[in-house]
Amino acid sequence: xxxxxxxxxxxxxxxxxxxxxxxxxxxxxxxxxxxxxxxxxxxxxxxxxxxxxxxxxxxxxxxxxxxxxxxxxxxxxxxxxxxxxxxxxxxxxxxxxxxxxxxxxxxxxxxxxxxxxxxxxxxxxxxxxxxxxxxxxxxxxxxxxxxxxxxxxxxxxxxxxxxxxxxxxxxxxxxxxxxxxxxxxxxxxxxxxxxxxxxxxxxxxxxx
Numbered sequence: 539x540x541x542x543x544x545x546x547x548x549x550x551x552x553x554x555x556x557x558x559x560x561x562x563x564x565x566x567x568x569x570x571x572x573x574x575x576x577x578x579x580x581x582x583x584x585x586x587x588x589x590x591x592x593x594x595x596x597x598x599x600x601x602x603x604x605x606x607x608x609x610x611x612x613x614x615x616x617x618x619x620x621x622x623x624x625x626x627x628x629x630x631x632x633x634x635x636x637x638x639x640x641x642x643x644x645x646x647x648x649x650x651x652x653x654x655x656x657x658x659x660x661x662x663x664x665x666x667x668x669x670x671x672x673x674x675x676x677x678x679x680x681x682x683x684x685x686x687x688x689x690x691x692x693x694x695x696x697x698x699x700x701x702x703x704x705x706x707x708x709x710x711x712x713x714x715x716x717x718x719x720x721x722x723x724x725x726x727x728x729x730x731x732x733x734x735x736x737x738x739x740x741x742x743x744x745x746x
Contacts, residue, residue: 542571545688549727557723559705563734572733573745574686578651579644580611581684582669584746585676586636587629593697593742602627616641636671643669659687679746682729691728693717697744701735 554561575581587603588596606627607615616624616637624634643649654665659681666677675694681687692698702720703710712720724731736744 540573543574543686546571549730553727563738567737570737575684578684581680582640583611585679586633588746593740593744599628613641613645639670683746689726689728691721697736698732701739705738
């Protein structure tokens with residue numbers, strides 16, 4: 539049975555008291571929560587697949603990708619499969635090269651997940667973005683969905699920007715000043731804010 543992150547219920551109470559807009563959204567989706575994954579390699583692959591496409595498109599490609607890997611998504615499988623086979627799942631040439639690069643780094647242990655787990659958020663993002671194909675957004679998704687970090691605020695995420703614009707009745711894209719205001723209001727629990735913003739505009743729960 540899936541469980542919410544350990545900080546989830548406390549964060550909901552605190553943010554509901556701080557923000558009436560978010561309180562309504564939390565009430566509407568009270569049974570939902572961010573689902574974290576405990577397989578780092580799988581999470582990074584999922585993030586690569588989801589880059590710059592909709593949640594629906596990412597889910598569709600991921601299912602095909604799983605089939606190509608025979609549901610055995612690990613570095614050895616990715617390195618064994620041909621680029622053409624991976625492309626036939628709907629992945630771009632670039633994404634295939636990113637996946638193979640990540641697989642190589644995991645296989646030769648040059649990417650140290652234990653070291654990463656001990657890092658502060660900023661240092662962890664710097665470490666992850668050293669891998670080709672993983673930018674700040676990808677690193678933030680990994681921190682949210684794999685490392686269970688509580689205070690991630692991905693301001694380059696189009697879904698988050700759209701949701702803030704809709705829910706807080708402000709221009710799209712929201713100004714840097716407005717994003718800072720929202721950030722300050724939810725400081726300490728911005729992962730929770732982000733998840734509920736996504737949930738408010740998407741029928742499918744976001745998962746990386």
